[in-house]
Amino acid sequence: MEFKLEAHRIVSISLGKIYNSRVQRGGIKLHKNLLVSLVLRSARQVYLSDPCPGLYLAGPAGSPAVSPPQPGEPAAGPPAGWGEPPPPAARAAWPDAEPRPERLAGPAEPAAPVTGAGDTPRGGEAEAAEAAWRRVEGQREAAEGGAGGPAGGSDGFPEGPRGARRPCGCPRGTEDRPGPLGACPRLDCCCAPRPAEDEPPAPPAVGPRKRGAADVGGGPGDCPAPGSSPRKKPRRNSEEQPGGAAAAAEEEEEEMETGNVANLISIFGSSFSGLLRKSPGGREEAEGEESGPEAAEPGQICCDKPVLRDINPWSTAIVAF
Amino acid sequence: MPSHRMPSEADIISTVEFNHTGELLATGDKGGRVVIFQREPESKNAPHSQGEYDVYSTFQSHEPEFDYLKSLEIEEKINKIKWLPQHNAAHSLLSTNDKTIKLWKITERDKRPEGYNLKDEEGKLKDLSTVTSLQVPVLKPMDLMVEVSPRRVFANGHTYHINSISVNSDCETYMSADDLRINLWHLAVTDRSFNIVDIKPANMEDLTEVITASEFHPHHCNLFVYSSSKGSLRLCDMRAAALCDKHSKLFEEPEDPSNRSFFSEIISSVSDVKFSHSGRYMLTRDYLTVKVWDLNMEARPIETYQVHDYLRSKLCSLYENDCIFDKFECAWNGSDSVIMTGAYNNFFRMFDRNTKRDVTLEASRESSKPRAVLKPRRVCVGGKRRRDDISVDSLDFTKKILHTAWHPAENIIAIAATNNLYIFQDKVNSEMH
Numbered sequence: 001m002e003f004k005l006e007a008h009r010i011v012s013i014s015l016g017k018i019y020n021s022r023v024q025r026g027g028i029k030l031h032k033n034l035l036v037s038l039v040l041r042s043a044r045q046v047y048l049s050d051p052c053p054g055l056y057l058a059g060p061a062g063s064p065a066v067s068p069p070q071p072g073e074p075a076a077g078p079p080a081g082w083g084e085p086p087p088p089a090a091r092a093a094w095p096d097a098e099p100r101p102e103r104l105a106g107p108a109e110p111a112a113p114v115t116g117a118g119d120t121p122r123g124g125e126a127e128a129a130e131a132a133w134r135r136v137e138g139q140r141e142a143a144e145g146g147a148g149g150p151a152g153g154s155d156g157f158p159e160g161p162r163g164a165r166r167p168c169g170c171p172r173g174t175e176d177r178p179g180p181l182g183a184c185p186r187l188d189c190c191c192a193p194r195p196a197e198d199e200p201p202a203p204p205a206v207g208p209r210k211r212g213a214a215d216v217g218g219g220p221g222d223c224p225a226p227g228s229s230p231r232k233k234p235r236r237n238s239e240e241q242p243g244g245a246a247a248a249a250e251e252e253e254e255e256m257e258t259g260n261v262a263n264l265i266s267i268f269g270s271s272f273s274g275l276l277r278k279s280p281g282g283r284e285e286a287e288g289e290e291s292g293p294e295a296a297e298p299g300q301i302c303c304d305k306p307v308l309r310d311i312n313p314w315s316t317a318i319v320a321f
Numbered sequence: 322m323p324s325h326r327m328p329s330e331a332d333i334i335s336t337v338e339f340n341h342t343g344e345l346l347a348t349g350d351k352g353g354r355v356v357i358f359q360r361e362p363e364s365k366n367a368p369h370s371q372g373e374y375d376v377y378s379t380f381q382s383h384e385p386e387f388d389y390l391k392s393l394e395i396e397e398k399i400n401k402i403k404w405l406p407q408h409n410a411a412h413s414l415l416s417t418n419d420k421t422i423k424l425w426k427i428t429e430r431d432k433r434p435e436g437y438n439l440k441d442e443e444g445k446l447k448d449l450s451t452v453t454s455l456q457v458p459v460l461k462p463m464d465l466m467v468e469v470s471p472r473r474v475f476a477n478g479h480t481y482h483i484n485s486i487s488v489n490s491d492c493e494t495y496m497s498a499d500d501l502r503i504n505l506w507h508l509a510v511t512d513r514s515f516n517i518v519d520i521k522p523a524n525m526e527d528l529t530e531v532i533t534a535s536e537f538h539p540h541h542c543n544l545f546v547y548s549s550s551k552g553s554l555r556l557c558d559m560r561a562a563a564l565c566d567k568h569s570k571l572f573e574e575p576e577d578p579s580n581r582s583f584f585s586e587i588i589s590s591v592s593d594v595k596f597s598h599s600g601r602y603m604l605t606r607d608y609l610t611v612k613v614w615d616l617n618m619e620a621r622p623i624e625t626y627q628v629h630d631y632l633r634s635k636l637c638s639l640y641e642n643d644c645i646f647d648k649f650e651c652a653w654n655g656s657d658s659v660i661m662t663g664a665y666n667n668f669f670r671m672f673d674r675n676t677k678r679d680v681t682l683e684a685s686r687e688s689s690k691p692r693a694v695l696k697p698r699r700v701c702v703g704g705k706r707r708r709d710d711i712s713v714d715s716l717d718f719t720k721k722i723l724h725t726a727w728h729p730a731e732n733i734i735a736i737a738a739t740n741n742l743y744i745f746q747d748k749v750n751s752e753m754h
């Protein structure tokens with residue numbers, strides 16, 4: 001149990017570091033972000049393997065009286081730093097407010113074995129989705145004029161936690177854009193693999209954060225209107241063309257790739273999109289897939305649907321990666 | 322180095338390096354400046370003030386830059402300085418920030434021609450009617466002037482942040498390493514470099530480790546080593562292939578499962594690697610230890626020294642305050658018998674490989690009056706506490722000694738403590754043992 005608390009705390013701290021690395025002078029340090037992502041992965045594994053799945057993690061001062069983001073409401077921040085989960089009562093309201101749990105129920109079964117470290121069936125489709133998502137992500141960020149966007153739109157509340165409230169960043173219910181779930185890069189997320197979904201994963205892989213106010217979860221207020229998202233991909237593509245040509249022309253112009261920071265972004269909302277914009281992001285969660293030995297851990301099935309319903313959004317966010 | 326103004330972040334020393342004779346000591350700081358100290362020759366008149374280091378030259382090496390294409394600010398902080406072997410009266414050094422390496426030439430001017438025919442003393446043209454005879458200008462001594470000029474700028478070679486540079490023993494080439502790539506340059510050619518190591522995966526999602534430091538072998542110009550964030554060392558032979566992605570030797574110690582924690586990976590990341598002067602050994606520094614590796618044994622280091630093992634139980638706090646990411650350097654003495662590295666609270670540690678004795682010393686104004694003998698310090702970890710011991714909890718983690726250097730031949734060390742430089746000499750044992 002204490003491991004779970006410790007892991008939870010370390011995950012919060014790590015996300016904070018990744019967030020802060022955006023604004024650091026000199027650009028994002030690849031090495032540091034890689035190390036932070038490794039810690040994130042370790043903490044996640046411990047968190048997931050700790051055998052008290054439905055436990056609500058209260059903050060040190062007891063549960064902060066923060067209600068989970070209601071539909072149409074901008075996510076409010078917990079008063080005492082981020083990462084504090086909302087109180088159970090409010091939490092119960094969350095699943096009802098969203099059709100999400102239903103969605104979770106569906107793919108949860110097949111996805112269950114995938115949790116823990118196991119980024120097992122990292123299908124090509126999911127990867128394509130992720131890559132597409134990343135491209136869109138970058139484009140969106142470009143459109144927003146850089147990292148200032150999300151931060152600016154924040155309601156004074158660190159973006160991380162707000163994003164974190166979004167369970168695994170997977171799109172909700174019906175207002176999903178096609179494929180945004182496919183865009184959920186974390187295969188081991190509860191609502192993960194939707195390659196079987198009707199929608200091709202590749203398309204405007206729009207993270208839930210793009211939903212904006214219309215989003216069930218009341219995503220970050222700075223998100224562009226959902227409708228605007230799909231446009232981004234085509235634009236990004238055309239942008240990529242000349243960029244790509246230039247890159248091909250001169251090795252020196254190679255863009256520093258941001259790697260799996262995109263995964264974090266999808267999970268935790270627009271706040272991290274600045275990472276893509278700026279610099280070589282860290283090596284981040286998705287490297288979990290190469291954790292072969294860890295994937296073999298038995299009893300990783302804490303992604304049972306009933307359990308998921310009970311776990312507060314913050315926890316599900318962790319489960320997601 | 323006295324700081325004449327309020328200490329600011331720009332004054333924080335970021336690298337320290339003796340030249341090959343030890344006569345010169347260069348420091349770089351976060352503000353992009355390089356300060357070179359020169360050792361005063363021993364004076365027969367005042368034997369006690371033998372060989373002290375005074376400021377020789379100061380110049381601005383790098384300026385902050387902005388990469389407009391990527392909206393990135395490029396810090397001017399000097400990451401590394403390496404001296405070139407001296408071939409003539411001039412000294413040369415390479416200094417680098419995150420992106421650009423520069424070759425600087427340092428020359429002295431201590432004579433000045435006097436007696437020009439057409440110009441007067443101030444350099445103004447003479448009235449020709451006053452010139453009645455011709456004279457040959459003569460060189461007259463003048464106050465020493467040290468001139469520094471940038472001779473080469475090696476730019477656009479790196480996409481990621483440069484962490485190390487190393488001059489080859491062939492004195493013609495050098496390498497620069499960033500997180501994912503190592504480039505080989507010729508000192509005379511700035512528009513071209515050869516990529517000799519590339520560990521960037523095709524898919525950045527597969528990235529698991531980065532390059533943290535690299536160095537050429539001191540004698541074999543075809544060999545170099547690079548360390549990784551996973552704690553491994555790779556020795557590469559440039560004769561084997563143009564692209565040295567495949568190592569000749571891989572030095573890696575299996576992890577001790579009993580020490581596993583969330584932070585195991587971070588603390589195993591190698592922050593510095595140095596060949597011994599003999600070329601037979603390598604010294605590595607990770608967060609809690611320094612290790613000596615024998616080039617002939619890849620399976621494990623031959624010696625491991627605990628720098629501050631009492632921090633092992635505090636890794637979570639150190640992660641929180643970012644100290645766990647501090648990159649400490651390490652150094653050999655001239656005879657490869659003693660190794661040195663920095664720690665927190667302005668402490669630095671020395672390990673004698675022969676006697677297996679170690680000592681903790683402090684670099685601070687209070688404890689370092691000129692010609693005072695440094696008193697060994699001790700960190701107590703609970704249990705019996707002696708009078709001058711420091712407890713782990715009262716260590717000042719903002720006072721960290723990341724950069725240290727050892728004179729190539731004598732027992733003189735340079736310690737950078739934030740924005741202060743300390744130079745300690747072992748007068749008693751001025752020869753190496």
